[in-house]
Amino acid sequence: MRNPFLKIHMLIEGRNLRLPLTILFYNAILAFVMLIFLFFNSESFQEGLYFDTASYLHQFLILSSIQIGTVFLLMPFYVSGLYVNDREKHMLEQFAMVPGVNRQFVEAKIILVLMMNGLLFISGVPVTALACIYTGLGWQKIIRLAMMVFLFAFWSGSVSIFFYSISSRLVWSFAGTLTAEFAFTVGTLFLIELCRNGGIAMTRGTGMPEELSAFCLFLLMLNPISSYFGYYGNITGDNGLISYYCSHFGIDASGRWFNLLFFKFAGLTCFLTGLLFLSLAVRYMNMKKTSAGHD
Amino acid sequence: MIEFRNITVKENDKLILDDFSLVVPDRVIMGLVGGDDIAKSCVLSVAGGLRQPDLGQFLLDDEPVWEEGQDTENYGLIGYMPGHYGFYDLLSLSEYLEFFLSLYRVNSRYWDKRMEAVLTLIDMKEYEDAYINEIPADRYPFLCLGKTLLHDPEWLFLDDPFLGLNGSGRNKMIRILLSLQEQGKSIVIHSQLFPELLDFYTDVAVIEGGKAIASGLIQDVYEIAMKESPVRMHVIAGMDEALAVLKQNRLVERVTVNEMDVIFRFNGGAKEEAELLSDLTGNGALVQNYMRKHVNIEQIFRGGIG
CATH class of the missing domain: 3.30.70.100 (Alpha-Beta Plaits)
Incomplete structure (x- = not known):
């Protein structure tokens, strides 16, 4: 294996009890939710004596949202688990002399994050497939969900890795990760609202300046939730929150081209933001050599 | 020959090394002595490539070793054992050593040979297949030294290799280091056990206030020191x-x-x-x-x- 960190981390994670326990609890939650849906479906069938799959669409959406939400929720804990050994046992100091080691180190972490999320997703496929069957959706939606999970895992993993790389105190890294996730999701929406109100006040209610609308659109694109609503729209045919926000700053989100381009770019932005955080992590670790000796 | 040339290292605006200069000849066992423990560890971490000095150069045979942006393979000549170290508990000893062999980019053809040589030297052959958390804690300094020797470096910078060792462990470590010196390696050590190790060092450098105030053969430095007594x-x-x-x-x-x-x-x-x-x-x-x-x-x- 080209990356030695990846090999040993795979060995360590494979021998760690954390991974099977995570898979167990993850699937237990999914199975519990699906069981509730099954009871609901059974009662619904007994009442009407037929299945209206379209009315069960929310079941797949709820399950997939739980999966995507889990990625955000689990990530700081999982990355913290990956770094705790390296930080507490001063492992980084033992190989800092080898050139290019920081890039390999960060690469291994993000690949592990993706692999862990891949394992979780694959282990949850039976439950997801069951939800797909009940809601009458095709297998393509599962592939789409997998792509979303990987995209969010990459984004959220990169943000976590960045904060765990720059700070030697795990608690600060954890807080930094949560703050960044909050800033990108809720913070951008809050900023958009501020801009919108400011813009309307500036033009005295006649509409928003085009530059400000473009800036708001850019902020919305930075928000990973935009990518999620691309997925949401793909399943329900409704862009939900995005249409609402776009209409706020005078953009018609119902157009075909907008739908096609905006969500693709939002996904791309999500990926590029992740890459940016990873490269910043490597850069910071290289720079940190000047103060690494006495952390 | 290794040279620290006018090295300055600052940390939070505090000077750790202040225009520090020191020349270490080949094939010596040099002890860094003096009351400034942070400065001594810092000297070793600069040599080990763990930290870059704010000013000055670290030279090996008049060539810069850790120059920024330089595609250098000099790390192969230098082995650094940090003062604080740990291990991945869930790895076996052989997996741990293989990890460092691959990090040091040692050709996989020589892995078995190097592992054999190092495990024999540190007398840990019996633990080859054991998990690291099964190895007695008093063997950890030897394991860390073994990891440092895997790529067969010419220069060893050891930050308190005697820490956590009892009397017999120290003697064993001294025997290992002496045999390494006989093999032609040069060793720079910082240890808290200075007076006890006086006979073991061939050279000493006295570091105070972030500077090397005296260095050379132990007899010469002792003579200078005696004049101060x-x-x-x-x-x-x-x-x-x-x-x-x-x-x-x-x-x-x-x-x-x-x-x-x-x-x-x-x-x-x-x-x-x-x-x-x-x-x-x-x-x-x-x-x-x-x-x-x-x-x-x-x-x-x-x-x-x-």
Whole structure:
């Protein structure tokens, strides 16, 4: 294996009890939710004596949202688990002399994050497939969900890795990760609202300046939730929150081209933001050599 | 030959190394001594590539070693054992060593040979397949040293390799380091156990206030240090004559008289010291217990030159 960190981390994670326990609890939650849906479906069938799959669409959406939400929720804990050994046992100091080691180190972490999320997703496929069957959706939606999970895992993993790389105190890294996730999701929406109100006040209610609308659109694109609503729209045919926000700053989100381009770019932005955080992590670790000796 | 040339390292605006310069010749066991533990660890971490100095250069045979942006393979010549280290508990010893072999980019054809050599040297062959958390804790310094030796470096920078070792462990570590020196390796060590290791070092560098205030062969540094150590004598009779002789001698400084005891600083060597005693007795002073105050090098420099 080209990356030695990846090999040993795979060995360590494979021998760690954390991974099977995570898979167990993850699937237990999914199975519990699906069981509730099954009871609901059974009662619904007994009442009407037929299945209206379209009315069960929310079941797949709820399950997939739980999966995507889990990625955000689990990530700081999982990355913290990956770094705790390296930080507490001063492992980084033992190989800092080898050139290019920081890039390999960060690469291994993000690949592990993706692999862990891949394992979780694959282990949850039976439950997801069951939800797909009940809601009458095709297998393509599962592939789409997998792509979303990987995209969010990459984004959220990169943000976590960045904060765990720059700070030697795990608690600060954890807080930094949560703050960044909050800033990108809720913070951008809050900023958009501020801009919108400011813009309307500036033009005295006649509409928003085009530059400000473009800036708001850019902020919305930075928000990973935009990518999620691309997925949401793909399943329900409704862009939900995005249409609402776009209409706020005078953009018609119902157009075909907008739908096609905006969500693709939002996904791309999500990926590029992740890459940016990873490269910043490597850069910071290289720079940190000047103060690494006495952390 | 390794050279630290005018190295300055700051941390939070505090100077750790202040225009630090030191030359380490080949095939020595140099002990870094002095009271400034942070500076000594910092010197080793600069040499080990763990931290970059704010100013100055670290040179190996007049070539910069850790130059920024330089595609250097010099790390293969240098082995650094940090003061704080740990292990991945869930790996076996052989997996741990393979990890470092692959990090050091040692050709996989030589992995078995290198592992065999290192495990034999550190006497841990029996633990080859054991998980690291199954190995007794007093073997960890040897394991860390073994990891440092995997890529067969010529220079070893060891930050307190004796930490956590009992008497027999220290002796074993000393034997290993001596055999490494016999193999042609040069070793720079920082250890808290300085006076005990005096006979083990071939060279010492005294570091105080972020500077190397003396360095060289241990005998030479000891001689310099001895000059800083005051001479004490007990004058039974002829105190005035003794003081007159001391006043005339240009190598004598800071004479203190405490009843019948006289303490003074003498800047001469052993021969001059003997000549002074001869002068004293020749001029009628009756002298007893004429000797240098016996203190170790670190204490002399801490209270003296520094």
